[in-house]
Amino acid sequence: MKTPPLEPIEVFEKLSIILTGFSKADIIGTGMLQTYFDTIHTELEEGLFFELLFEVQKITVTNPEQPSTDELQNISELVSHSKYETAISQIIQLWYLGEWVFSPTSDQNYIISSQSYLEGLIWKSIAAHPMGGKQPGFGTWGFAPLTFSSDSTNKLT
Amino acid sequence: MSKHNEYDVVIVGAGISGAIVANQLAEKGHNVLILEAGEKKDFSFESYRNYVHHFYNSTIKIPNSPYPQNANAPQPLVTDVENIEDGIQQFNENGYFKQYGPAPFQSTYTRAKGGTTLHWLGTCLRMLPSDFKEYDLFGTGKNWPINYYDLMPYYRMAEREIGVSADVEEQRYLGLTFKEDYVYPMTKIPQSYLDKKLTEWTKGAVFNYEGQNFNYNIVSTPQGRNSNPNPKYDNGKGYQPVGAVGNPDLGQRCEGNSACVPICPVQAKYNALKTLQKAVNKGVVIKAQCVASKILYDKETGDISGITYKEYENSETLKSSSSCAYTEKTITAKRYVLAAHAVENAKLMLASDFNNKNIGQNLMDHPVLLTWGLAPENIGSFRGPGSTSGIPSLRDGSFRKNRSAFRVEIGNWGWNWPTGSPATELTEGLSNQLFGKKLRNKLLDKVQKEFRFGFLIEQQAIANNCVTIDERYKDALGNYRPIINYNITDHEKEGMLAAKAFSKQFFKTINGEDKTIYNSNSGGFIAYKGEELWWQGAGHLAGTHIMGTNKENSVVDKYQRCHEHKNLFLVGCGNMPSMGTSNPTLTMAALSFWAAENIDNDLNQSKSSQSEPLKHLTEK
Numbered sequence: 005m006k007t008p009p010l011e012p013i014e015v016f017e018k019l020s021i022i023l024t025g026f027s028k029a030d031i032i033g034t035g036m037l038q039t040y041f042d043t044i045h046t047e048l049e050e051g052l053f054f055e056l057l058f059e060v061q062k063i064t065v066t067n068p069e070q071p072s073t074d075e076l077q078n079i080s081e082l083v084s085h086s087k088y089e090t091a092i093s094q095i096i097q098l099w100y101l102g103e104w105v106f107s108p109t110s111d112q113n114y115i116i117s118s119q120s121y122l123e124g125l126i127w128k129s130i131a132a133h134p135m136g137g138k139q140p141g142f143g144t145w146g147f148a149p150l151t152f153s154s155d156s157t158n159k160l161t
Numbered sequence: 162m163s164k165h166n167e168y169d170v171v172i173v174g175a176g177i178s179g180a181i182v183a184n185q186l187a188e189k190g191h192n193v194l195i196l197e198a199g200e201k202k203d204f205s206f207e208s209y210r211n212y213v214h215h216f217y218n219s220t221i222k223i224p225n226s227p228y229p230q231n232a233n234a235p236q237p238l239v240t241d242v243e244n245i246e247d248g249i250q251q252f253n254e255n256g257y258f259k260q261y262g263p264a265p266f267q268s269t270y271t272r273a274k275g276g277t278t279l280h281w282l283g284t285c286l287r288m289l290p291s292d293f294k295e296y297d298l299f300g301t302g303k304n305w306p307i308n309y310y311d312l313m314p315y316y317r318m319a320e321r322e323i324g325v326s327a328d329v330e331e332q333r334y335l336g337l338t339f340k341e342d343y344v345y346p347m348t349k350i351p352q353s354y355l356d357k358k359l360t361e362w363t364k365g366a367v368f369n370y371e372g373q374n375f376n377y378n379i380v381s382t383p384q385g386r387n388s389n390p391n392p393k394y395d396n397g398k399g400y401q402p403v404g405a406v407g408n409p410d411l412g413q414r415c416e417g418n419s420a421c422v423p424i425c426p427v428q429a430k431y432n433a434l435k436t437l438q439k440a441v442n443k444g445v446v447i448k449a450q451c452v453a454s455k456i457l458y459d460k461e462t463g464d465i466s467g468i469t470y471k472e473y474e475n476s477e478t479l480k481s482s483s484s485c486a487y488t489e490k491t492i493t494a495k496r497y498v499l500a501a502h503a504v505e506n507a508k509l510m511l512a513s514d515f516n517n518k519n520i521g522q523n524l525m526d527h528p529v530l531l532t533w534g535l536a537p538e539n540i541g542s543f544r545g546p547g548s549t550s551g552i553p554s555l556r557d558g559s560f561r562k563n564r565s566a567f568r569v570e571i572g573n574w575g576w577n578w579p580t581g582s583p584a585t586e587l588t589e590g591l592s593n594q595l596f597g598k599k600l601r602n603k604l605l606d607k608v609q610k611e612f613r614f615g616f617l618i619e620q621q622a623i624a625n626n627c628v629t630i631d632e633r634y635k636d637a638l639g640n641y642r643p644i645i646n647y648n649i650t651d652h653e654k655e656g657m658l659a660a661k662a663f664s665k666q667f668f669k670t671i672n673g674e675d676k677t678i679y680n681s682n683s684g685g686f687i688a689y690k691g692e693e694l695w696w697q698g699a700g701h702l703a704g705t706h707i708m709g710t711n712k713e714n715s716v717v718d719k720y721q722r723c724h725e726h727k728n729l730f731l732v733g734c735g736n737m738p739s740m741g742t743s744n745p746t747l748t749m750a751a752l753s754f755w756a757a758e759n760i761d762n763d764l765n766q767s768k769s770s771q772s773e774p775l776k777h778l779t780e781k
Binding site: 022025026071076080089092093096097100101108113114121126130133139141142146148 | 213214216217218219220222351352353354357388414415416417418419420424426427539540541542543544545546549573574577583584585587588591594596597598599600601604605608609
């Protein structure tokens with residue numbers, strides 16, 4: 005049976021899951037997928053975004069939340085490919101910071117919206133909450149952190 | 162000019178000092194007007210939320226990031242100081258200050274209704290009794306004309322107004338005493354998990370420096386943020402926490418938003434809007450978008466005859482630095498109060514040709530030496546108020562003859578201040594082409610162990626650290642821009658050396674990793690006696706119109722009244738001849754209560770046309 009080709013936004017969702025290391029639920033839960041798709045489409049040079057998505061589509065990833073070693077290897081090659089390297093770094097920063105980063109020191113960088121800042125995945129990745137949002141409640145800072153210990157048994161795989 | 166004064170008192174500035182004076186005097190039945198340089202803003206919660214959104218959308222989340230720049234009433238930014246090139250510190254000429262150095266002045270303040278309490282951390286330490294007589298005890302710094310015991314009742318008023326959370330028993334150290342049976346309005350803010358682990362890991366250890374031992378006791382910091390009310394407060398009457406202005410059910414407790422500086426989204430942290438709203442309810446009038454530009458006075462008697470201000474119309478043209486439309490007006494009152502901030506007060510008096518040589522001199526801050534490292538295990542950084550504890554043992558001692566005292570502030574937000582973590586950690590991970598779960602693991606492992614110290618170094622009042630004005634440097638309304646001359650003395654550098662040694666020993670003691678690395682191009686970097694040091698500003702600007710015993714050594718007397726202008730009172734940190742190692746807002750607030758009492762007495766005495774001296778200070 006032939007699988008129908010994926011819509012560009014579906015490929016982007018898949019790519020986002022692999023690049024960020026977060027689940028589909030996390031990605032969808034930010035509510036930012038379509039906005040980020042549009043931002044990247046606007047900001048990257050003509051055609052580059054769709055060429056990247058085309059490359060990703062060629063790498064068959066059965067389950068983007070648990071990519072196989074081979075699949076990861078193929079993605080790694082894209083990440084270090086001189087053509088896509090910068091764009092991929094910008095996409096990851098968009099998801100992690102809610103910000104379009106031309107370069108870390110550029111004064112052209114901009115936050116997409118209040119929501120994108122609050123949904124920045126970086127806060128979840130450090131087991132915290134965005135500074136100034138998603139308040140965890142009185143006294144919670146005195147509790148032991150809800151986090152994975154750095155020993156390998158609890159590592160994310 | 163009309164001889165009829167519509168107002169009893171005109172106050173310049175709607176920050177915490179102006180708000181307290183206005184509220185106290187309105188309480189006593191006086192007509193009060195406040196001139197505020199910042200934008201017209203109502204007391205709605207929506208209005209405040211705009212600041213929060215401005216913060217979310219700022220790429221650089223510096224202390225003034227939520228509060229838009231206003232060409233009519235500009236404010237300094239920490240980013241006005243640029244990196245060193247060719248060995249010379251660069252001062253951004255587009256910034257509000259004109260800086261002559263030689264050291265960078267990196268502290269800022271906010272010119273908006275509510276003032277700098279909009280972005281303060283909320284630390285409410287009382288000054289130590291020894292801080293008030295430092296010259297007598299150590300032969301350095303300056304004495305105050307009043308002492309700790311004089312100020313005690315006013316500290317209590319300030320702690321009520323701000324709503325301070327602390328455990329009084331933990332605060333009795335280094336000579337600090339409290340009225341018998343006193344408790345703070347609210348129980349202490351819970352200490353962070355980091356504070357608790359550091360307490361555990363340093364148990365029994367001491368810091369040895371120059372033959373002296375100092376303990377590592379980690380003490381909860383009194384804070385101006387809402388905790389649980391203490392039922393024992395006020396002889397068993399208790400205390401009602403004050404929530405957000407325009408939304409009082411919100412902010413009844415600190416909810417751990419981890420953004421006290423630059424903005425508490427729920428206003429569980431005190432800001433002066435809370436006091437201003439009470440004042441307005443009592444009839445105080447706030448005229449915003451009115452920038453005081455000159456104080457008029459009688460050259461014979463010294464009496465103030467009015468304050469000239471520029472009222473600008475459109476706050477929408479704020480960003481442009483081109484000239485703005487304004488109307489110049491003069492207002493008169495029976496008494497005048499400058500509460501515009503240490504730098505702005507000094508600038509205004511200099512612009513008005515006051516002839517007291519101390520005006521503008523003795524500018525102080527707390528240079529903050531930053532060090533940082535990794536804890537031996539995950540401590541859950543980036544949670545809770547910016548700091549919940551400190552180490553006070555080096556705030557006082559005979560060593561103050563030779564070097565500055567300091568207070569150790571323990572930071573709960575990882576390396577956010579010194580390095581810009583966690584965003585910079587992400588950049589580093591990406592430069593190693595990490596992605597996916599490897600990237601997440603890397604961030605988690607590193608950032609969860611991060612913490613930092615801030616060593617708040619006592620700075621002494623010296624004449625050469627000063628604010629001046631110059632015809633060549635003016636803002637869009639034609640008002641003067643402050644000119645800053647600033648340096649760090651060897652006394653302070655010796656304090657920084659001790660702080661650096663403390664940090665090194667501390668990380669060894671807890672088996673942590675000291676990761677402090679300074680960028681020699683960064684503002685505030687110095688090499689001293691073979692050690693690299695790097696300090697930042699604390700935003701604790703003080704001392705530009707200090708109090709003292711006569712006009713030769715000071716600008717105001719102990720009643721906070723100008724020696725040479727009997728109907729003019731000054732309030733704010735500018736009155737402080739020293740600030741020890743305490744963040745100065747609480748002391749400033751206490752002095753504002755004291756000033757309000759003196760102004761009230763003065764107005765009442767002039768009503769009964771008797772010229773009795775102001776009430777004498779005594780501890781009750």
